[in-house]
Amino acid sequence: MTFRLQVGVCSDVGPHREDNQDSAFGAPWAAAVADGVGGGPAGDLASSAFLHRLVAFGPELRGVDDFAMRLRGANWxxxxxVRRDPALAGMATTFTGVWFDASGALLLAHTGDSRAYLLRQSHLIRQTRDDSFVQNLVDQGIVAPADAMTHPRRNIITASLRGDAADVIRVVERAPVSGDRWVLCSDGVSDYLDDDAIAEVVSDTAANVQELAERLVDVALEAGSRDNVTAVVCDVIDGVPSLVPPVWAGAAAARFQEQLAG
Structure with missing residues (x-):
């Protein structure tokens, strides 16, 4: 069985930020969200450069090792x-993405506190663990999961992509199922909407994926998000992924408009 993604992508700078440091893309063969790390320089450059370099390697992927190599290349x-412009030292980005490989498996890669969720048979299950200070406290039983969203240090992350060879990103393989719905989002969504609220939005079977991505962003803004807000909604459907250029959103929509390699 061969599958492809039907993808909706939406990003909003939000009313409290001057620039959008989130980037996202969606294509029949892959989708991702990257969030420039706050507090550092040029977060918009970090998120957009990483995604565009990753996509520029081309859509055809051959397994976990190939994906890991491309991720290292984009991180390099x-x-x-930074080597060209030392003023950029310290810039970094999160990354959460899904990508079909040549065997038809769906590969999920993640680092930082952007998230991936899987809606399968009406059940929404988080597929990533936040690399964050507060998540470590939750894991140790010091902070209750219900209190994590309002913790004053919830925005401190413990892993990101900085262009350093020591940076860590996890890649796992998932078996796609027709009818699955993947949801990727920046913390501008997940810091303001709990999992139940996200599930309520994306469980609407009458809306298309672009409407759902836009609705998820709108609901996060209505909930008072003070960050950039980005959501990608992907339906797994039957069919061969067409090798068309992706749709970009956020900072990546304005930077590095490269063509796909090959």
């Missing part, structure tokens, strides 16, 4: 920006 490119 972040370091190249």
């Amino acid at each position: 490119d972040l370091g190249a920006h």
Whole structure:
């Protein structure tokens, strides 16, 4: 069985930020969200450069090792920006993405506190663990999961992509199922909407994926999000992924408009 993604992508700078440091893309073969790390320089450059370099390697992927190599290459490119301009030292981004490989498996990659959720048979299950200070406290039983969203240090992350060879990103393989719905989002969504609220939005079977992505962003803004807000909604459907250029959103929509390799 061969599958492809039907993807909706939406990003909003939000009413409290001057620039959008989130980036996202969606295509029949892959989708991702990257969030420039706050407090550092050029978060918009970090998130957009990483995604565009990753996509520029081309859509055809051959397994976990190939994906890991491409992720390292895109991360090396972040370091190249810093080597050219030392004023960019410290820039970093999160990354959460899904990508079909040549065997038809769906590969999920993640680092930082952007998230991936899977809606299958009406049940929404989080597929990533936040690399964050507060998540460590939750894991140790010091902070209750219900209190994590309002913790004053919830925005401190413990892993990101900085262009350093020591950066860590996890890649796992998932078996796609027709009818699955993947939801990727920045913390501008997940810091203001709990899992039940996200599930309520994306469980609407009458709306298309673009409407759902836009609705998820709108609901997060209505909930008072003070960050950039980005959501990607992907339906797994039958069919061969067409090798068309992706749709970009956020900072990546304005930067590095490269064509796909090959």
